[in-house]
Structures are given as structure tokens and as C-alpha cells.
Amino acid sequence: MxxxxxxxxxxxxxxxxxxxxxxxxxxxxxxxxxxxxxxxxxxxxxxxxxxxxxxxxxxxxxxxxxxxxxxxxxxxxxxxxxxxxxxxxxxxxxxxxxxxxxxxxxxxxxxxxxxxxxxxxxxxxxxxxxxxxxxxxxxxxxxxxxxxxxxxWPQNVYGRGEPMTRLEDFKGRNARGSSPEQGDIIQRYGGAPVTLTTAEVPEAMHRGVVDAVFTGAPNILGSKWEEFLDWAYFCDPHxxxxxxxxxxxxxxxxxxxxxxxxxxxxxxxxxxxxxxxxxxxxxxxxxxRDAMTVVDAAPEDVARYNTDWAGYWSDWAGEDATLQEALAAVREALGK
CATH class of the missing domain: 3.40.190.170 (Bacterial extracellular solute-binding protein, family 7)
Structure with a gap:
């Protein structure tokens, strides 16, 4: 590649x-x-x-x-x-x-x-x-x-079956998140998060343990996951x-x-x-884009997601002074 x-x-x-x-x-x-x-x-x-x-x-x-x-x-x-x-x-x-x-x-x-x-x-x-x-x-x-x-390498959602057109379409699906934060995205929009490492994904997908997975586009091809995936939803969450x-x-x-x-x-x-x-x-x-159905997030949905998650960032840092300081520094650098 x-x-x-x-x-x-x-x-x-x-x-x-x-x-x-x-x-x-x-x-x-x-x-x-x-x-x-x-x-x-x-x-x-x-x-x-x-x-x-x-x-x-x-x-x-x-x-x-x-x-x-x-x-x-x-x-x-x-x-x-x-x-x-x-x-x-x-x-x-x-x-x-x-x-x-x-x-x-x-x-x-x-x-x-x-x-x-x-x-x-x-x-x-x-x-x-x-x-x-x-x-x-x-x-x-x-x-x-x-x-x-x-x-x-932005992370996005890939799966099989009916394509997602917004994050609310996680409802009723089991999806792999490679981090607690991705799991929170899945859960917030009605899905059931499943934590799997890269090597565990193919078997889990074949067994029907998960319907969708968060990852980067090159990892799909590098791991040959396109063989069992039908669609992608690009919203670039992180x-x-x-x-x-x-x-x-x-x-x-x-x-x-x-x-x-x-x-x-x-x-x-x-x-x-x-x-x-x-x-x-x-x-x-x-x-x-040639191999599967790719849905690009609507701009208004991306704007809504940004608003949805602003409070989550502070909750993630909690009472940890170092995490609070790091988050504040990053938000200042980004103007968010």
C-alpha cells in the first residue's frame, strides 16, 4: 500500500x-x-x-x-x-x-x-x-x-449490514472500540461497546460478536478487513x-x-x-470508496457532535490536576 x-x-x-x-x-x-x-x-x-x-x-x-x-x-x-x-x-x-x-x-x-x-x-x-x-x-x-x-489517520466507523448515516445509528449494534472513549461514543448513541485489540477483530466479526468497528482506513486494508466489511461512516471523531x-x-x-x-x-x-x-x-x-459504501457525515451533524461532547472532555479529566492542566492547554491551543 x-x-x-x-x-x-x-x-x-x-x-x-x-x-x-x-x-x-x-x-x-x-x-x-x-x-x-x-x-x-x-x-x-x-x-x-x-x-x-x-x-x-x-x-x-x-x-x-x-x-x-x-x-x-x-x-x-x-x-x-x-x-x-x-x-x-x-x-x-x-x-x-x-x-x-x-x-x-x-x-x-x-x-x-x-x-x-x-x-x-x-x-x-x-x-x-x-x-x-x-x-x-x-x-x-x-x-x-x-x-x-x-x-x-482519523478514526472512523466501518461495519457490515445496513450502513450508518449518523452516530445515532449505533442503536442496536455491537461495535468495537479500541479505547474507553470510543466505547463511550458507541454507548452514548445507543450501541453496545466491545473492547478488542486489532488481532481479535476478524474472529469477532465472523462470529457476529460485533457489527461495526472503529479504526483508520489504512488499517482496514493492512489487516485485510475489507473482506468482511460493507460500509464506512466518515465523521473523523479523533x-x-x-x-x-x-x-x-x-x-x-x-x-x-x-x-x-x-x-x-x-x-x-x-x-x-x-x-x-x-x-x-x-x-x-x-x-x-470504490470497494464499499462510504457515507460522509453531514456538516450539521459534525457541528452537533462537537456540541454534544464538549462537556465530556471536562468529565474525562475529573479531579485529576494533571489531566485538567493538559486538557486546558490543548483546548487553549485549539481555541475550543
Missing amino acids: FGEMNRRALLRGMAATGLVTAAAGRAGAAAQKWNLTIYYGPGHSLTQLYMAFADDLRARSDGAFDITVRTAGELPFRATEAVTVLGQGQVEMALGYQGFIAGTTKVAALTGLPFLVRNEEEAAKAMPVLKPYVDAKLAEQGCRSLIFSGQN IAIEYVMINSELYEGLSDDLRGVLDATAADHQGLINEARRKSNAEAEATL
Whole structure:
């Protein structure tokens, strides 16, 4: 789906621009043989991008970093456990989606609040003020973020049977939400939320456990879910940030030289991954418009949804001073 933005093309492009550089003097260093656990399958387009990051890091460090990307099911950890197992040192690196890690790192779920941060333009204003709060919470749990992406992957509703034309059509349906906040959207409009990780969705759909699912368009194609879905309802309720994280103790234990290589590689791949995701989202939405019935939310409905959820944002923060502060900072940045 990414066309030229596959692993080999990424590395060729970086080599051509001088981004892939040999790390002189590191050839004799003991390799950091680490695992990066993710929740995508081996054929998923995002898996290829994270493998490209690992390949480039290996090349830049002359093999001092030897990271294996472990796809869904390879390690005995659920996606919701990413921060916990990483902080405990059970794995060296992990991918954490805002919704999956909401139970341990609630502030990261702020970008998943319904109709608060809806698109890439709003994310460009929100993330600079939000990320310090996310990083501080991760640090408390022994983790550190290296890369974030997903601001150009709006989450929407996909399902089978009769298409939805407004959120009130959740009534009488079982739907998968990948976060408590998505579950609240489903429930507010009359549906029954079911929490499933990415790997659990196909079986649940085939068994009739769920009728609809929240996700991003590229994930539909990357996971091959278009095979059992009939329609999409595009209302862009929120974006979908995920974080590549590393165990803090391991990070701090690196030499200055290796830490510098890791940071530089992560910074470069944040840009590469985001550009690839932007392109893939546009392509995926175009493909799905040809493959299924797509209903675009009416402008008046979107305006109504924004009004419906304003009070929810404050309720979500509750009495937690840090969450209140983070929410206030984001709302000020967005003018909401």
C-alpha cells in the first residue's frame, strides 16, 4: 500500500541523501539485541515501516543495535500491557496506541477524546503542548517515547449490514472500540461497546460478536478487513496517536554515542513514518470508496457532535490536576 515507501525504498532513499551513515568505532561493541513488540501482523504496512526503522538503526550503528520487530502474537503480551511490561523490563521496546495504553497512561488518551482533536491540522497545534505531559507520565512508569505518529489517520466507523448515516445509528449494534472513549461514543448513541485489540477483530466479526468497528482506513486494508466489511461512516471523531517507546533504564544506560544514533534515527523516521502514513491514508480512503459504501457525515451533524461532547472532555479529566492542566492547554491551543 505504501508503494515506493517500503522498507528497501526507505533505506535506499536515506542512503542517497546521506542519512544512512556508518558509525565508526562501534563495530566491536556488543550488540543491543532487543525486541520491539507491536500489535500489527507481519504483512501490515505499518509493520514494514517499523522494520525499516530497525534496519536503519542497525545500519547506522554498524550492528550495535540489533532490534527484532515482534508482530502480534509473537510475544505473550497484550497491546494493553505495553507500558507495564516495558517499564518492568520484560521487553526492551514497545508500541503503544493511545487507546490501548489509556489504562496505564490516561493522559495519552486525550487525543482520543471525541471531537476534540479531529485531524492533522488540529494535531499540529495540540501535540506540542500535550506530549510533555505524556512523556512525564511514561517516565513515572519507566518508559520513554522515541517516535509518535498517527495524527493523519482519523478514526472512523466501518461495519457490515445496513450502513450508518449518523452516530445515532449505533442503536442496536455491537461495535468495537479500541479505547474507553470510543466505547463511550458507541454507548452514548445507543450501541453496545466491545473492547478488542486489532488481532481479535476478524474472529469477532465472523462470529457476529460485533457489527461495526472503529479504526483508520489504512488499517482496514493492512489487516485485510475489507473482506468482511460493507460500509464506512466518515465523521473523523479523533486522530490515532501511537508511540514507539523504550525502557528508560536501557535508554539511560547507553553510551552518549549510541544514544545519539538512536535519537537521530528516531527523529528521521518520525518524519518518514508520518509522511508514509499521510500518503497511505489518502490512498486507503480512495480505495475504500470504490470497494464499499462510504457515507460522509453531514456538516450539521459534525457541528452537533462537537456540541454534544464538549462537556465530556471536562468529565474525562475529573479531579485529576494533571489531566485538567493538559486538557486546558490543548483546548487553549485549539481555541475550543
